Amino acid sequence: MGTLPIRSAGMESALKLRRNAMNHMVTALAVIATAVVLVPLVAILGYLLYKGFSSLNLAFFTKMPVPVGETGGGMANAIIGSGVILALASVLGIPVGIGAGVYLAEYGRGRWLATAIQFTADVLNGVPSIVMGIAAYSLIVARQHHFSGLAGGVALAIMMVPTITRTTEEMLTTVPQMVREAALGLGIPKWRTVVSVSLRTAMPGIITGCMLAFARVAGETAPLLFTALGNQFFNLNLNQPMAALPLQIFTYAVSPYDEWHRLAWGGALVLIVMIMVSVTLVRVVTGRGALKGGQH
């Protein structure tokens, strides 16, 4: 690393200045880009807090909606309904999504079936959510002749699958081949290697994918319009129409009543906080027992 003889000392220091300036500029650009991303996010959250926080009280979480004109009342049915529908969607969607991702990354390489699944998943990812609602409607609601929480859960599950499948596949392909070979070389059967080595190594990324899919469908309204429908009463029966926060927010927000608008803001705030809390909770729970100096 010597100085090239054709460069004078002056040229060297000028070059150094330019390099440093360039370095600072790139750093500044990255900071600005981050700010541009964060500002709307913080603004939305702030505005929600400002508009919604005042309508939150104990009754909001424990009481049912009341007819127009009466004050008070809450969204207990919608909060519970959203919880039930999302839990159902996760229970149905996550195993299928991860399973398909495992097939793509560990078994299907280069097979036509794998290519077909990848293509389908990508297309499904781009299908408007209202179309998913119509699909679940014709699959379940039209046959049963009634709306139900079950149909809502299925619609959301179908929406979760492609995201989870593709992230699972991508995360598994980042697991180095030599880690798999280590397991196979010990005489560990392939299925065990997939479950205990490949999946375990890729787990943090797969969980992120599941959380993204979850957060995305948690706020979906359109697919629930045709399926869960909404319900003014408390209901835990999956075979009955079920309330959900996005539906309730929609109903209240398009109504002409100030009291309902106020409740809609509160509902929106609760929905966002619910998503944030569940994502954080999953992170904390799955992050426990992490080892020192592990994970590359």
Next chain:
Amino acid sequence: MGVGIQVENLNAWYGTTQSLWDINLHIPANHATALIGPSGCGKSTFVRCLNRMHETNPIARAEGVVRMGEIDIYKDASPVEIRRRIGMVFQRPNPFPTMSIYDNVASGLKLNGFRKKRVLDEVVERSLRNAALWDEVKDDLKKKSGASLSGGQQQRLCIARALAVDPEVLLMDEPASALDPVSTAKIEDLIFKLKSQYTIVIVTHNMQQAARVAENTGFFLTGKLVEFAPTTKIFTNPSDKRTEDYITGRFG
């Protein structure tokens, strides 16, 4: 105790490219056997055929007879069984990144459904002692990830992991090529110690290493076994001109 390996007319392919040609060789039990040769000469492919790791590559295949003791490993057993009896240490240390040091060593047993904690504790300690790593890690067994160790320690961890399933043969594919001289010396000492209990096959680029640890040495060139003889003979009085050219540094 180790067991010998008899190889007869072994041929191997990747897709349509033949990478091993009619290999015939006897690897004696409880000795270290070194395989040398320039890059791409087929020595890694050869050891991967011995424990059927070769066939984990979907386009790869092998033909011929490999006998371990009385067993024809391609006919009489499943690849999973064979790999339990013929352990392998790879070129780059490859501990399981999400597992603790303890779980790395115990993985071969645990992931095959073995759960008795007392026995596992014993096996882990014995394997780590055999791999000369115990004193360095005994306080962090369950706290630290296998990936937190230094490169040389990781490689000894991988050796301990291979020893924990109690194999009869240990294949080592350039086990020290990614390590510094001090760690390399430790691995060589280890091979020297282990060969009383295991049959060891070591692939190496380093001819001094072959000379130091192995009783017999095979020289591979372009997928063929050119010469196989006691190590001292290979290095002092090779019968083939090509072996002589290689060990005197005329090529490769």
